[in-house]
Amino acid sequence: MRKRMLSLGGFFSTPGNHLAGWRHPNAVPTADMDFHMYAHITKLVEAAKFDTIFFQDTAAVSGSRALARGDMTRARISRIVKLEPTTLLCALAAVTSHIGLIATATTTYNEPYNIARRFASIDHVSGGRAGWNLVTSQIEDEAQNFGYEEHVDHARRYERAAEFYDVVAGLWDSWEDGALLRDKTSGVYMDRDRVHFLNHVGKHFRVRGPLNVARSPQGRPIVAQAGSSEAGRELAAKTADVIFTAQTQLHEARAFYADVKGRAARYGRSADDIRIMPGITPVLGRTEAEARERYEELQALLPDDLALQSMAHISGGLDLSKFPLDGPLPELPPSNAAKARQELVIRTAREQNMTLRQIARHTAAAMGHRVLVGTAEYIASELETWLSQDAADGFNVICNYYPGPLEDFCRLVVPELQRRGVFRCEYSGRTLREHLGLLVPENRYTMQRRTTSEVSPVP
Numbered sequence: 001m002r003k004r005m006l007s008l009g010g011f012f013s014t015p016g017n018h019l020a021g022w023r024h025p026n027a028v029p030t031a032d033m034d035f036h037m038y039a040h041i042t043k044l045v046e047a048a049k050f051d052t053i054f055f056q057d058t059a060a061v062s063g064s065r066a067l068a069r070g071d072m073t074r075a076r077i078s079r080i081v082k083l084e085p086t087t088l089l090c091a092l093a094a095v096t097s098h099i100g101l102i103a104t105a106t107t108t109y110n111e112p113y114n115i116a117r118r119f120a121s122i123d124h125v126s127g128g129r130a131g132w133n134l135v136t137s138q139i140e141d142e143a144q145n146f147g148y149e150e151h152v153d154h155a156r157r158y159e160r161a162a163e164f165y166d167v168v169a170g171l172w173d174s175w176e177d178g179a180l181l182r183d184k185t186s187g188v189y190m191d192r193d194r195v196h197f198l199n200h201v202g203k204h205f206r207v208r209g210p211l212n213v214a215r216s217p218q219g220r221p222i223v224a225q226a227g228s229s230e231a232g233r234e235l236a237a238k239t240a241d242v243i244f245t246a247q248t249q250l251h252e253a254r255a256f257y258a259d260v261k262g263r264a265a266r267y268g269r270s271a272d273d274i275r276i277m278p279g280i281t282p283v284l285g286r287t288e289a290e291a292r293e294r295y296e297e298l299q300a301l302l303p304d305d306l307a308l309q310s311m312a313h314i315s316g317g318l319d320l321s322k323f324p325l326d327g328p329l330p331e332l333p334p335s336n337a338a339k340a341r342q343e344l345v346i347r348t349a350r351e352q353n354m355t356l357r358q359i360a361r362h363t364a365a366a367m368g369h370r371v372l373v374g375t376a377e378y379i380a381s382e383l384e385t386w387l388s389q390d391a392a393d394g395f396n397v398i399c400n401y402y403p404g405p406l407e408d409f410c411r412l413v414v415p416e417l418q419r420r421g422v423f424r425c426e427y428s429g430r431t432l433r434e435h436l437g438l439l440v441p442e443n444r445y446t447m448q449r450r451t452t453s454e455v456s457p458v459p
């Protein structure tokens, strides 16, 4: 029997996902603002035949409220400045040919017409490689940049997100394939019967349409989602092509995978319409001891008070610095920012009997994602196990700093996955949908469902 193949995504959290990663002697700390480094990394994962690269985003300096209050711990934290990711995707599209390009845009502080237009444009510019990571916004610092004191309630954010998605998808379907005739002889530019007005009137939006961008090469750009709360799972099961997630234990990941794919059936979708991709942070060594040494080297750069800051957005407003570091994680009030992430951190601390210091250092190391410390064979075998046990369809590779750990992963782990027959050696398509093996969703006006190459053959 042919083995299932896994998908790989680069998850780019600049200048490195480890809170102190930028201080590593080999790190390039300007990776957050240097386009050449973004381009280097994107070309690197394309050469390794990854499906996609993903740029996370927040529309605020993370921790800016604390910084404004004079909290000087924040002055030592990286991951605060970055290039606006949809702008970045266009530039990256121009210097690459195959890699999928996914960026976050929040439904809480955007308007759907702008987002539909932006991602459809990127899909055209890139020849069918665009993806939108739909989020409801995690860090509360964003609110004050958009006229609010704090985020509106979690449930209401998801309610808006569901309607937002509906409007965006409807706008993407505005133009049927071939609706633009551009017939010089007759002088007719468009086939009026094949352009559709959305005329959406809902609780949050009134949008007439149509979109002023023609149907894009993928039919619709890929939609990724990364919420894991009850509301997040439900929206993802209904609408997402790709789900980014953060389970660290095999049993948890299997349960999440079965749960979300099971929900999809209720919306007339099949389990194969969704690709689930947990994050992993590789720490590679030629031996396990060397890998462990490298991990400890990074952790030594991280003071405890900084580690504690990595929990600020899920502490539910509790000031954790008031609690003894060697005591247990205190009871946390419910978070309005990231419910599922808060639950994951609490569960990890309780199950592994961790002190506040231990769970803070664990969370800061990979923002709660799974850390794999070991040889290339070990890491490849863990990924293969999760794939074969229906815990994942692929993985987001999240690096502590750039570019060394990603170069090592591409040089050492990718060939090992290829040798095991679970990862491609060459691209067989040109669009992100093709890499992921996903069909184009039905156009709501024509009810047709086709492969990407039938929608828009790429030369």
Ligand SMILES: Cc1cc2nc3c(=O)[nH]c(=O)nc-3n(C[C@H](O)[C@H](O)[C@H](O)COP(=O)(O)O)c2cc1C
Binding pocket: 055, 056, 057, 058, 104, 106, 134, 135, 136, 137, 138, 139, 225, 226, 227, 228, 229, 230, 231, 232, 233, 244, 245, 246, 279, 337, 338, 339, 340, 341
């Ligand atoms: C891999 C991954 C990437 C994420 N990227 C972002 C991001 O770029 N911006 C953001 O505001 N939230 C991001 N999130 C957070 C979620 O999208 C979501 O908004 C948050 O977890 C709250 O939803 P929940 O309570 O349903 O989990 C990410 C989460 C995960 C697991």
